[in-house]
Amino acid sequence: MITIPILPAHPFLYKVATQLATTFHLSVVDTLLPTLPFVLYLTEERLELRDMQTTIGPIYVDFVNGTLGHRRRYGGGRKQPLAKAIGLKHSATPTVLDATAGLGRDAFVLASLGCHVQMVERSPVIAALLHDGLQRTQQDLEIGTFIKERLQLIYYDTQHWFSQLSPSQQPDVIYLDPMYPHRKKSALVKKEMRIFRQIVGDDLDAPKLLKIALTYARQRVVVKRPKLAPTLDDMLPSFCIQSKNTRFDVYKI
Structure with missing residues (x-):
């Protein structure tokens, strides 16, 4: 790193x-x-x-404005693919552990939909950005209160964090969005991924993390993948939820 x-x-x-x-x-x-x-x-x-080597704009966490603000208001609620993959339906609101938090976008969406979400991030740089974004969001008059209640940052290595969980602390759903070399996304996210890879590298331990997650989730493990990418570690999911450029592989426990 x-x-x-x-x-x-x-x-x-x-x-x-x-x-x-x-x-x-x-x-x-x-x-x-x-x-x-x-x-x-x-x-x-x-x-x-x-x-500092390019003129590319800065990367920061903003849960209130921009894309995430628009997605919270008009993103389709519990009908969007992420929510379906997690298992949000009717009155079901599972607890979620986002084991590869990144910039926290999906975790924030799930918290906005009512889930209690723990974001686990092992990179000190990314964790600091998340912490700053959370602190600012908690001051927002519109969403600050529920974000404080539902979205938590844990600066820790995920595998070690799992080993500390008691049975009563195990989440309903564990969510994985590993960074892989073959990921293809928009130019904006490619910029972020390029920088992230230089800082933290690829998540080469993702296959191991999936196997561990399957032993700690109560209900399911959800893995976010590029639409045409192979399944993680060639493990076939119970089912998949498709979106335009992304696929959610769902492993039911």
Whole structure:
């Protein structure tokens, strides 16, 4: 993994930067060194991951505005493919552990639909971005309260987190969205995936994670895949839910 420091935009943000660095085992710098490929830039508004080698815009977590804000309002509710794959129907609202949280988009959608979701993220850089996004979202007058109740970030290696769960803590559903070399998505997400791969690498332990998840989920494991990609580790699912560019492989327990 690449070491990426936090750079506060103003001296008065140094304390906040230090607190973040302590929580997520990162470092803080007060000047931008030309040799740094990436930096976590802390402004008054948010924490941003910046690629210092290109002019590509910053990556940050925003659960309130933009695409996720639109999806929360007009995304189709429980009829959308993700919700169907998780098992959301009628009064059924399963608990979900998102074992490969990334930027938390699917986890946020599920929380918006009523699920209690734990996002587990092992990358300190991605976890810091998620933490910042959650903190800002919790201040929002419209959705802050339910997000605080339903969406939780756990900065931990997922496999080790599983081993700590007691039977009463096991989630109904474990959700996996592993980053694989053959993934094909839009130009925007390709930008993110390219940067993510440089920072955290591909999820080469995803097959092992699937096998472990099958022993800890109460009801099902859901694996998000590119539409034409093979099943993870050639394990045939119980059934699949298709969307335009994505497939959800559902393994019922």
